[in-house]
Amino acid sequence: MDFDSDKTVTANAVKALQDYILKHDLKIGDSLPTEAEFCKLFSVSRGMIREALQYFRTLGIIESRPRKGMTIKNFLPTNPFGPYLPFCRHDEDRAAICEMRIIIDLGMTHLLTKNVIEKDIIELSNTAQAMGKAELAELCNLDLEFHRQLLSIADNKFLNCMEPFIIDYFETTNNPDKQYYQNPDKYRVSEKSKHLAIIAAIKNHNEELVRKLLKNHYSIT
Numbered sequence: 001m002d003f004d005s006d007k008t009v010t011a012n013a014v015k016a017l018q019d020y021i022l023k024h025d026l027k028i029g030d031s032l033p034t035e036a037e038f039c040k041l042f043s044v045s046r047g048m049i050r051e052a053l054q055y056f057r058t059l060g061i062i063e064s065r066p067r068k069g070m071t072i073k074n075f076l077p078t079n080p081f082g083p084y085l086p087f088c089r090h091d092e093d094r095a096a097i098c099e100m101r102i103i104i105d106l107g108m109t110h111l112l113t114k115n116v117i118e119k120d121i122i123e124l125s126n127t128a129q130a131m132g133k134a135e136l137a138e139l140c141n142l143d144l145e146f147h148r149q150l151l152s153i154a155d156n157k158f159l160n161c162m163e164p165f166i167i168d169y170f171e172t173t174n175n176p177d178k179q180y181y182q183n184p185d186k187y188r189v190s191e192k193s194k195h196l197a198i199i200a201a202i203k204n205h206n207e208e209l210v211r212k213l214l215k216n217h218y219s220i221t
Contacts, residue, residue, distance in 0.1 A: 008043060008126075013052035016042050021061075021072070032062060032070040076157060079164040088169075101166040102218050104159065106211055113205040120153050121203050128195035132188050139191060146195055153202075155218040178191065 002011050028033070033041065038049045053070070056062045056201055063073040088097065092210070127146045148167050151159055194217055201209040 009040065009048050009096075010051045010055075011121045012089075013042060013044050016054050017052050017056060020112050026072050028072050028074060030072045031068075032072070077161050078200040079166040080161055085165070085169055090150045097169055101147075102214075102220065104162065104166055105150065105218075108150070108156070108159065109207050109214070111156065112150060112202050112210060113207045115155055115203050116153050116205075121199060122147070124149055124199045125196070128192055128199060132192040133197060136187060139188065143195075145189070155161070 004015070007015070018042075021032075032038075035049050035053070037048050038053075042049070053062065056211050057064070060074050060077060061072065062070055064070045088092055090092070097213070124146065127142055127149065134142055144167050148163065151163055194213070198210060198217065199211045201213055
């Protein structure tokens with residue numbers, strides 16, 4: 001193992017494991033050597049190898065199973081911000097996450113108009129139609145489902161990793177909307193209409209209009 005004196009022994013072991021995976025072009029499901037084999041290969045103690053392997057287990061890159069040993073599990077995080085979200089409790093945190101959600105929604109309009117198929121339009125329409133008769137809690141969930149469906153249509157594996165961050169986060173932070181309680185029927189009709197308009201623009205592959213309607217949805221001037 002090439003040892004970098006500016007790094008700890010564990011950090012060097014982590015780098016060596018990363019280089020091993022890349023050098024051998026390992027794919028998801030491929031097996032890794034045992035701890036003992038890595039110790040011999042890198043000339044480090046088993047304790048250092050275990051710490052390095054735990055780093056990749058924490059990231060979800062490798063997993064260990066009885067009688068199967070260590071294998072590659074994934075190369076993309078399923079919830080990269082998961083450990084941090086419980087600490088995002090303040091208004092400025094929520095505002096920043098809302099901004100990120102808007103940026104992503106507006107930025108993927110090209111993918112929406114490019115990738116959408118009839119099945120997607122039907123699923124989106126069913127969600128929007130259900131908004132017309134939903135109670136507040138269900139309406140909030142339907143809105144989240146609508147944006148989850150948009151992410152699915154965009155079909156970008158890195159964007160998909162952001163789903164818990166930009167969508168699921170709002171399941172626990174949504175507050176009752178005053179407009180709903182002031183005039184529930186009007187509010188439901190308005191939300192249904194807004195979402196159906198977005199769907200129509202996506203179906204017609206009108207990227208500029210999709211962006212405009214999404215901005216209106218988020219009340220961006």
